[in-house]
Amino acid sequence: MYHRSVLLSESIEGLAIQPEGIYVDVTFGGGGHSREILKKLTTGKLFALDQDAEAIENRIDDPHLTMIHSNFRHIKNFLMLYNALPVNGILADLGISSFQIDSGERGFSTRFEGELDMRMDKRQKLHAGQVVNEYPEERLYEIFKTYGEVDHPGKAAAMIVRARKVHPVKTTGELVSLLKANAKRGKEHKYMAQIFQALRIEVNQELDALKELLTQSIGMLDTGGRLVVLSYHSLEDKLVKNFFRSGNWSGEIEKDFYGNALVPLQVITRKPITAKEAEIAENPRARSVRLRIAQKI
Ligand SMILES: C[S@@+](CC[C@H](N)C(=O)[O-])C[C@H]1O[C@@H](n2cnc3c(N)ncnc32)[C@H](O)[C@@H]1O
The missing domain is CATH 3.40.50.150 (Vaccinia Virus protein VP39)
Known part of the structure; x- marks a missing residue:
């Protein structure tokens, strides 16, 4: 359905x-x-x-x-x-x-591998890959804090900035592997859902x-x-x-x-x-x- x-x-x-x-x-x-x-x-x-x-x-x-x-x-x-x-x-x-969340290639889901996209409207330029790889650390911090209500938003922002200096974070799977360890044990899914929600809200304003x-x-x-x-x-x-x-x-x-x-x-x-x-x-x-x-x- x-x-x-x-x-x-x-x-x-x-x-x-x-x-x-x-x-x-x-x-x-x-x-x-x-x-x-x-x-x-x-x-x-x-x-x-x-x-x-x-x-x-x-x-x-x-x-x-x-x-x-x-x-x-x-x-x-x-x-x-x-x-x-x-x-x-x-x-x-x-x-x-x-439908959007179940289409892995659209990048909305923590469960499926896909490009970090998250645009509801593909005519739009800004996508999640840009937010993750180009936004300054302070903006990432703000997004995780305000849009995701993520615990320790600064930690997630700092980890992304450190990782992307070596290699851009391109896919949902790469982002999950990078940040998963920040979550309390057993709360990995909730934590990543908050990170993804924050990025999605930013991408789609x-x-x-x-x-x-x-x-x-x-x-x-x-x-x-x-x-x-x-x-x-x-x-x-x-x-x-x-x-x-x-x-x-x-x-x-x-x-x-x-x-x-x-x-x-x-x-x-x-x-x-x-x-x-x-x-x-x-x-x-x-x-x-x-x-x-x-x-x-
Ligand atoms: C929860 S679904 C709606 C489901 C619908 N009520 C139904 O019964 O099938 C939300 C839909 O709104 C669209 N949407 C979200 N924000 C929008 C916006 N700012 N402008 C236009 N469409 C938007 C999404 O693309 C998605 O298809």
Whole structure:
């Protein structure tokens, strides 16, 4: 299977779909969420984006669907081009799909041998090999610390810099053999997953893209329109949580002269929705998911 969708019914319910409405799935992937949205539309439309050409090849043949091969940070321009604004709902299922991680040659997985690539969009220049072999030690340290929440990030950065003076670190396997010894015994997989997550976030500029998406969403949603986001690590979830609450990254609510809260969204999920044990047993990817829903005021 290309990708097993996470919290499928919960996220579709969160969109509160109007059959004649306009919806956007900004992370098409294997099209699991898009397929469910399409089932609920009569005269409505769905726009689906993905920055990965291979995901775009999974297109669904449906007259109500328009596929867009792009990073979702450009979403508003595309929807303006298609005369599709305002929209009734936006869905983002962040991160990578199983297909991407299972294609060893794409370099996302600690388990498979492949070039250090990690680009979701192959048209982009920056790849993980460059980050590992060309970034200064201090930047590697920052990336491991902030994006990977890695223990002793300085140690990993220093080991990479020492090794690459002798020979560039070219493959996922070389990186794993180099850094594995840093992990606590029995925690090698978790440690390497954090290192890879940090590199992937840097290569794809994932947090910046998410911020741009959230900021633009306010100007794209119709009043009462829904914003549904599934995130898979705390850095993403914190951005989503704060933005839903306050419309900014700090989470602090601004008030007007009369003390009224100046917020663009109403939070529907006070606490994030997580996956039940049964779903996690079938799909381990669901373990870390946090689903948050908000509505444009
Ligand atoms: C978790 S998968 C989505 C799975 C999908 N919901 C399904 O049910 O099959 C995430 C997808 O989003 C894409 N993606 C991640 N960040 C993106 C971005 N900034 N712009 C466009 N696509 C992105 C990835 O290429 C991947 O295909």
